[in-house]
Amino acid sequence: NAGVTQTPKFQVLKTGQSMTLQCAQDMNHEYMSWYRQDPGMGLRLIHYSVGAGITDQGEVPNGYNVSRSTTEDFPLRLLSAAPSQTSVYFCASSRRGVAGLYNEQFFGPGTRLTVL
Amino acid sequence: TQLLKQSPQFLSIQEGENLTVYCNSSSVFSSLQWYRQEPGEGPVLLVTVVTGGEVKKLKRLTFQFGDARKDSSLHITAAQPGDTGLYLCAGANFGNEKLTFGTGTRLTIIP
Numbered sequence: 001n002a003g004v005t006q007t008p009k010f011q012v013l014k015t016g017q018s019m020t021l022q023c024a025q026d027m028n029h030e031y032m033s034w035y036r037q038d039p040g041m042g043l044r045l046i047h048y049s050v051g052a053g054i055t056d057q058g059e060v061p062n063g064y065n066v067s068r069s070t071t072e073d074f075p076l077r078l079l080s081a082a083p084s085q086t087s088v089y090f091c092a093s094s095r096r097g098v099a100g101l102y103n104e105q106f107f108g109p110g111t112r113l114t115v116l
Numbered sequence: 117t118q119l120l121k122q123s124p125q126f127l128s129i130q131e132g133e134n135l136t137v138y139c140n141s142s143s144v145f146s147s148l149q150w151y152r153q154e155p156g157e158g159p160v161l162l163v164t165v166v167t168g169g170e171v172k173k174l175k176r177l178t179f180q181f182g183d184a185r186k187d188s189s190l191h192i193t194a195a196q197p198g199d200t201g202l203y204l205c206a207g208a209n210f211g212n213e214k215l216t217f218g219t220g221t222r223l224t225i226i227p
Contacts, residue, residue, distance in 0.1 A: 004158070042120075042218050042220045059214075107158025108158055
């Protein structure tokens, strides 16, 4: 099993450009999520999905879009990149929890994005 | 937004010493997880605590969930250089699919 894979590992964009961060998992997990990590702020949830065709917003969704057409893939789209979106982005997957009990989140290796 | 504040933000100690890291919130969580993250990698789960007052041990690491389920602590005995990393707590709630992460504690163990 490859687990959770993310591409690219590094990316530099100019302000206003768009791009898609790819995320795939081979564990047949229902739950997938995207986080951004900034110094001193831990991980902040951008968007999440509890299954194919179902997505919802997290804490910081503005400027990002997601879709979940298959169980395996959960791409994150930056519509018009801004310097404030410079961050490290992590995708995670897990089996869906029951009544607030979270199962183990498996994280990808991250994408380091710089917006100039 | 539920906030999980971790303290200290940075901690640097000598190998062999003991340490405690705290995760505090004004909100109640149904369960709480601790993750460790090494540079250039994603976080990896260490433990999940569910019951108020619960204590779990993982070798030299002891995790405690507060009685009121608003806080948690991580105690490391006889720290080793391999314990170096970013420690993150994360809380979950009934009826809410979102996991809230804490601000993180960056731990450095000096050989």
